[in-house]
Amino acid sequence: MASTDIAPVLPEGVGYGVVVGIGFFFTILMGFISWGQNTYTKYSTKTSEEFNTASRSVKPGLIACGVVSAWTWAATLLQSSTVAYEYGISGPFWVNAAGATVQIFMFSVLAVKVKQNAPMCHTFLEIVYRRYGAATHIIFICFALTTNILVASQLLLGGSAVVTALTGMNVYAAVFLIPTGVCAYVVLGGLRATFLCDYSHTIIVMIVILYFMFDVYTRNELIGSPTRMHELLARASELRPVAGNTNGSYLTLKSNGGLIFGVIQICSGMGTVFLDQGYWQRAIASRPRTAVRGYILGGFSWFAIPFGFASTLGLAAVALTDNPAYPTYPNPMTSTQVSSGLSAAFGAATLLGKNGAVALLITLFMAVTSSSSAQLIAVSSVLTFDVYKTYIKPEATPEQLIFVSHIMICAFGVVMATFACIWNAIGISLGWLFLVMGLIIGGAVFPAAFTLCWRKQSRIAAILGCLGGLAAGLTAWLIEAKVYYGELTVASTGSSYATLAGNMAGVLTGLIISVTVSMIKPDNFDWAITRSINATIDAVPTPPMTSNASERLPTVQLEDAEALEDELIIRHPERLNGDFKLALILSTVLTFIMVFLVPMPMFFTQYLFSDGFFKGWVVISFIWVFFALGACGLLPVWETREFWKALFKEVFSKKGKA
Numbered sequence: 001m002a003s004t005d006i007a008p009v010l011p012e013g014v015g016y017g018v019v020v021g022i023g024f025f026f027t028i029l030m031g032f033i034s035w036g037q038n039t040y041t042k043y044s045t046k047t048s049e050e051f052n053t054a055s056r057s058v059k060p061g062l063i064a065c066g067v068v069s070a071w072t073w074a075a076t077l078l079q080s081s082t083v084a085y086e087y088g089i090s091g092p093f094w095v096n097a098a099g100a101t102v103q104i105f106m107f108s109v110l111a112v113k114v115k116q117n118a119p120m121c122h123t124f125l126e127i128v129y130r131r132y133g134a135a136t137h138i139i140f141i142c143f144a145l146t147t148n149i150l151v152a153s154q155l156l157l158g159g160s161a162v163v164t165a166l167t168g169m170n171v172y173a174a175v176f177l178i179p180t181g182v183c184a185y186v187v188l189g190g191l192r193a194t195f196l197c198d199y200s201h202t203i204i205v206m207i208v209i210l211y212f213m214f215d216v217y218t219r220n221e222l223i224g225s226p227t228r229m230h231e232l233l234a235r236a237s238e239l240r241p242v243a244g245n246t247n248g249s250y251l252t253l254k255s256n257g258g259l260i261f262g263v264i265q266i267c268s269g270m271g272t273v274f275l276d277q278g279y280w281q282r283a284i285a286s287r288p289r290t291a292v293r294g295y296i297l298g299g300f301s302w303f304a305i306p307f308g309f310a311s312t313l314g315l316a317a318v319a320l321t322d323n324p325a326y327p328t329y330p331n332p333m334t335s336t337q338v339s340s341g342l343s344a345a346f347g348a349a350t351l352l353g354k355n356g357a358v359a360l361l362i363t364l365f366m367a368v369t370s371s372s373s374a375q376l377i378a379v380s381s382v383l384t385f386d387v388y389k390t391y392i393k394p395e396a397t398p399e400q401l402i403f404v405s406h407i408m409i410c411a412f413g414v415v416m417a418t419f420a421c422i423w424n425a426i427g428i429s430l431g432w433l434f435l436v437m438g439l440i441i442g443g444a445v446f447p448a449a450f451t452l453c454w455r456k457q458s459r460i461a462a463i464l465g466c467l468g469g470l471a472a473g474l475t476a477w478l479i480e481a482k483v484y485y486g487e488l489t490v491a492s493t494g495s496s497y498a499t500l501a502g503n504m505a506g507v508l509t510g511l512i513i514s515v516t517v518s519m520i521k522p523d524n525f526d527w528a529i530t531r532s533i534n535a536t537i538d539a540v541p542t543p544p545m546t547s548n549a550s551e552r553l554p555t556v557q558l559e560d561a562e563a564l565e566d567e568l569i570i571r572h573p574e575r576l577n578g579d580f581k582l583a584l585i586l587s588t589v590l591t592f593i594m595v596f597l598v599p600m601p602m603f604f605t606q607y608l609f610s611d612g613f614f615k616g617w618v619v620i621s622f623i624w625v626f627f628a629l630g631a632c633g634l635l636p637v638w639e640t641r642e643f644w645k646a647l648f649k650e651v652f653s654k655k656g657k658a
């Protein structure tokens, strides 16, 4: 573990209290919610379809919330603050716009395609298996599980580093205790449980971000206004100019380091979205007509989190480094502290003392646990359906499938914690892992997307694309590290240029090989084959109360009506052609706006933010976080209002299934 060399702000007991106490609280809550779900709705957590796909019935507000939550890693908060500390305002902007929001927009295209071309699948790997057979399937399973191991262990690495820095809690205890509660509530409630925890956790994260934003920009005595922040950043630019930024300033988007980071992020984010079953699972869980809306709304809402958080705490860390209250004063942070993601922690503790530390601890814990729950249920589905059911027991009963799902959740909890311990023990930091993961998995990005979207991609093109991309990514990474820095060390392999070369080589080689080989000898795949995956599963789960409709609970009648609408769409996938076009147009236009239209004019003109412009930037960040809170907090309640009314009546008339 990278040493922080700073005395913890909070007692060790607070660390254990948060990690064990909140985990325990959510397990009890989930037990209660699962009981309510099994009693008052037709979706029973005891069926494998509900456990792994939430019966494909989730509405867009909750899908958006689930996407935000799965994509809000510890690193989202910590790394965006790190790049704010290193590159100024371009850091949080690039991490968001260039780095990560655009992949969520792009994924909306895959979300609608999955509804059209394989509406009853459980995992994207089932599509690979049906289209290309076992060898390709096994290769893609390796890429998918590598993605999940890297992401999940990185979540724990970042989360535990901050818990340890703030409370002095033993880092290995934190690494194992954080996923324990999450495993318990995911086993209890399955995918729908993770959506409900996503909802509560995401709202808490957003509220705490607003707490930090209001404090920093309206009342904190060390900063207290955008104008004061602007002054302090201008002073920091003179004292510690940033190499590669216009005039060394923290107040510009013209940042060479920020730009490089952005490009790495685009490549790496494509891998960690497109190859993570968690995002496919959200598309699979969505109602067919609203999948696109869920992802576009999710992308917009997610943008607010690192933008708001890092433009507050990351910039505050820059602004306050020269303040005697800053933990490292009179020195700037060491590179180890920066790479461990501690600028947000130091910023929060300087601004708000113990309150800031507790608020940050809770935010981090919420981010880590909700994204971990997405990882656990995603991997469990892959191991259950793509390994156990496909290769070990094809005739497995639903009871056996759900039993295996439970075991796999716990097993992956141990695996992710073990990997996080390994990274700690061998001195791999959050920053290193964040930059390197994309180059390992990037080769499979386009072959995976084309499997569902392009009838011409051949089996050999998919295989060669993945393996060629992997080889190119590793080769470019190591050669660049050796040639540019003269040695192969953790520092040189974690450098910007080496990871940039590796990430770009991985993703682009996968694309070029797949397209070239497919053009030479194209496939002509018939999507009817993948549409038949799991065709024997009822698109509309049979209500447990088999009596006539008038005797069914009002909640169940509502669910039946929605399920019938969805089944009609599944039978007529051409009805989603409009959604597909919409996803294509929105993802292209929004990507262009975020990656080029907004930042590039300011990059090329080397614009330095004036006080007034910076104020506007801050106001936009406030508006964006409020919008995200509305989308994730209010929309899911609004769109289920009929259900809540019906449930209220049922509970008070004591009418349940049992």
Ligand SMILES: NC(N)=O
Binding pocket: 071, 072, 073, 075, 076, 100, 269
């Ligand atoms: N989820 C990310 N890439 O912050």
